[in-house]
Amino acid sequence: MSLEAFKSRVLPVKNKLYRFAYRLLGDDSEAQDVVQEVLIKVWDRHDTMDELENMEAWCMRVTRNLSYDKLKSRQRRMTDSFEEGFDIGATDDATPYKSAETKDTMRMIRKLMERLPDKQRHVMQLRDIEGYSYKEIGDILELDMSQVKVNLFRARKQIREHLINTTEYGLQ
Missing domain, CATH: 1.10.1740 (Rna Polymerase Sigma Factor; Chain: A)
Structure with a gap:
């Protein structure tokens, strides 16, 4: 040419x-x-x-x-800084115990997200961490709106169940 x-x-x-x-x-x-x-x-x-x-x-x-x-590289950067950048209920007067517990929970969520199927992990990352709308996620991942919602629901459900089993019953 x-x-x-x-x-x-x-x-x-x-x-x-x-x-x-x-x-x-x-x-x-x-x-x-x-x-x-x-x-x-x-x-x-x-x-x-x-x-x-x-x-x-x-x-x-x-x-x-x-x-x-x-x-994907943005996701890796977000995952690498996930624990530091995701403060749930963190306040200036949080006790060291509460801070450590929150950090452990965030580390566990990151590990659980890594185990999710690719679609669920990507949808959850884009929605819950990056803040994209359902439509934007559908455009990015070439999924229709219902697939985005189903994958997000399943990902959240799986992580929630694992967290409950771990915190309530000590199961891993």
């Missing part, structure tokens, strides 16, 4: 790619980064791009995949 072909076939879809990435990520700078990475990938493979029938579809797929990668 020549520079002229790149300018005529790829650059016109740049704004579509940005809007798609922005819808998935919800962050302007991350969406711009994704589009830039897509354009670099296209240019790096410019010698094989002439074989593609639908350049726009390929670019959209790469945009989606890179956006999902960013979401």
Whole structure:
């Protein structure tokens, strides 16, 4: 693919790619980064791009995949800082015992979330930690609204049951 072909076939879809990435990520700078990475990938493979029938579809797929990668890395960062950044009922006058108990509970929830099936874990992460709406989660994970709600319900139920068994009965 020549520079002229790149300018005529790829650059016109740049704004579509940005809007798609922005819808998935919800962050302007991350969406711009994704589009830039897509354009670099296209240019790096410019010698094989002439074989593609639908350049726009390929670019959209790469945009989606890179956006999902960013979401996963964001999730890892959130999971790594989950205990520190998630203060349930923490107050300035919390006793050391209460603080330790809360920290242990948050650590247990993080471990329980890691054991959930992928869909349930992603939906719970996006809803309860990231604060996305059901519709946004459906768009990000390509699920319909009912699937989002069912997966969230099942994830919360499983974690709740495990926490009750652990705290009430000492079962693990």
